[in-house]
Amino acid sequence: xxxxxxxxxxxxxxxxxxxxxxxxxxxxxxxxxxxxxxxxxxxxxxxxxxxxxxxxxxxxxxxxxxxxxxxxxxxxxxxxxxxxxxxxxxxxxxxxxxxxxxxxxxxxxxxxxxxxxxxxxxxxxxxxxxxxxxxxxxx
Amino acid sequence: xxxxxxxxxxxxxxxxxxxxxxxxxxxxxxxxxxxxxxxxxxxxxxxxxxxxxxxxxxxxxxxxxxxxxxxxxxxxxxxxxxxxxxxxxxxxxxxxxxxxxxxxxxxxxxxxxxxxxxxxxxxxxxxxxxxxxxxxxxxxxxxxxxxxxxxxxxxxxxxxxxxxxxxxxxxxxxxxxxxxxxxxxxxxxxxxxxxxxxxxxxxxxxxxxxxxxxxxxxxxxxxxxxxxxxxxxxxxxxxxxxxxxxxxxxxxxxxxxxxxxxxxxxxxxxxxxxxxxxxxxxxxxxxxxxxxxxxxxxxxxxxxxxxxxxxxxx
Numbered sequence: 001x002x003x004x005x006x007x008x009x010x011x012x013x014x015x016x017x018x019x020x021x022x023x024x025x026x027x028x029x030x031x032x033x034x035x036x037x038x039x040x041x042x043x044x045x046x047x048x049x050x051x052x053x054x055x056x057x058x059x060x061x062x063x064x065x066x067x068x069x070x071x072x073x074x075x076x077x078x079x080x081x082x083x084x085x086x087x088x089x090x091x092x093x094x095x096x097x098x099x100x101x102x103x104x105x106x107x108x109x110x111x112x113x114x115x116x117x118x119x120x121x122x123x124x125x126x127x128x129x130x131x132x133x134x135x136x137x138x139x
Numbered sequence: 140x141x142x143x144x145x146x147x148x149x150x151x152x153x154x155x156x157x158x159x160x161x162x163x164x165x166x167x168x169x170x171x172x173x174x175x176x177x178x179x180x181x182x183x184x185x186x187x188x189x190x191x192x193x194x195x196x197x198x199x200x201x202x203x204x205x206x207x208x209x210x211x212x213x214x215x216x217x218x219x220x221x222x223x224x225x226x227x228x229x230x231x232x233x234x235x236x237x238x239x240x241x242x243x244x245x246x247x248x249x250x251x252x253x254x255x256x257x258x259x260x261x262x263x264x265x266x267x268x269x270x271x272x273x274x275x276x277x278x279x280x281x282x283x284x285x286x287x288x289x290x291x292x293x294x295x296x297x298x299x300x301x302x303x304x305x306x307x308x309x310x311x312x313x314x315x316x317x318x319x320x321x322x323x324x325x326x327x328x329x330x331x332x333x334x335x336x337x338x339x340x341x342x343x344x345x346x347x348x349x350x351x352x353x354x355x356x357x358x359x360x361x362x363x364x365x366x367x368x369x370x371x372x373x374x375x376x377x378x379x380x381x382x383x384x385x386x387x388x389x390x391x392x393x394x395x396x397x398x399x400x401x402x403x404x405x406x407x408x409x410x411x412x413x414x415x416x417x418x419x420x421x422x423x424x425x426x427x428x429x430x431x432x433x434x435x436x437x438x439x440x441x442x443x444x445x446x447x448x449x450x451x452x453x
Binding site: 069072073074075076077079080083084099102103104106107109110113114116117120121 | 370
């Protein structure tokens with residue numbers, strides 16, 4: 001898995017990645033899923049493949065919040081990302097589409113910042129070399 | 140459906156619980172709330188000898204002690220002062236009083252601890268349901284409402300673009316706010332709108348702002364300041380990208396965080412943002428014709444005076 005810094009860099013560059021608005025927002029939703037997977041894997045769980053309200057993103061959020069009510073502080077952030085996906089894919093020719101993609105990127109960035117900060121505070125660290133379950137498994 | 144008339148009657152005179160923040164960094168929220176009450180002839184009677192609601196510090200260590208601390212405030216408001224309603228403008232206080240109410244209705248252990256500590260402290264034990272806790276937004280929405288605001292302000296905020304920022308504690312967790320999500324007239328926990336409604340009634344243009352309930356990083360401010368600054372910077376940049384002139388706030392912790400990290404983002408990361416930050420009570424106060432000084436606008440760190448003059452809000 002990628003580091004949060006790498007994820008953030010992709011979010012920052014999404015507007016200039018040569019993607020159509022629909023591709024860009026689909027990519028942002030996939031990034032949102034990747035961010036939530038970090039949290040779930042660091043807690044020693046397997047990320048769900050299920051969907052909630054048509055989005056794996058929302059199912060992953062629900063999984064991540066189980067047993068940790070404070071994680072719901074990012075519930076609406078995840079939902080906003082799903083909302084922007086619907087907005088952009090249903091109205092790709094809307095005059096505000098460019099702005100909507102930019103705002104969707106900011107929502108994805110917020111999710112990334114919130115979860116990376118939460119992992120830091122929870123002592124889970126960044127995924128890969130420093131995540132707690134992996135450290136524990138590796139001795 | 141919500142019984143608007145009954146609420147308007149009940150909320151016209153309330154016990155006022157400013158909480159610790161409004162006596163310190165949230166001073167401007169305190170004075171602007173009181174100024175609005177005076178202008179609209181609404182009764183605010185400060186809870187006598189109130190104490191801290193237990194905020195995050197006590198709650199993180201001993202949630203039942205936090206329930207007791209909040210219950211003492213509720214006990215004074217309901218039993219000693221005889222109020223039906225206590226109004227808390229701070230999201231943290233509002234959340235904690237609601238949580239205490241929920242715990243005392245559902246958790247026998249919380250009831251036992253509260254009874255024991257109330258007896259030891261020598262005051263009447265608060266019992267669930269003796270008083271109703273509301274936020275400043277509930278208070279103004281029910282007593283004056285959009286029609287009242289429209290009539291009194293004559294669209295004074297026209298031309299002002301506002302990003303309404305509620306923070307994450309106003310609607311979370313859902314189970315402690317049983318009155319929300321009850322259809323027309325009630326507040327939504329997924330898309331809160333009371334502040335949007337009130338400011339739009341005063342003529343403001345609410346922008347589409349996707350981070351209205353996003354975390355401001357308040358809890359990380361001391362332990363991980365850089366993350367807090369980045370979270371706030373993202374909120375400020377999103378507000379600017381949405382076209383907002385000003386972010387309206389309804390929580391002193393969020394407000395202070397936005398102001399403080401706006402300065403820090405520039406110093407630490409060289410990222411300057413120009414969007415202003417004002418309490419919704421300050422904006423409504425301006426719309427009602429109250430002078431900026433009486434609303435504490437001069438004590439905001441985010442200097443809103445230029446905007447007030449530019450938009451002819453005074």
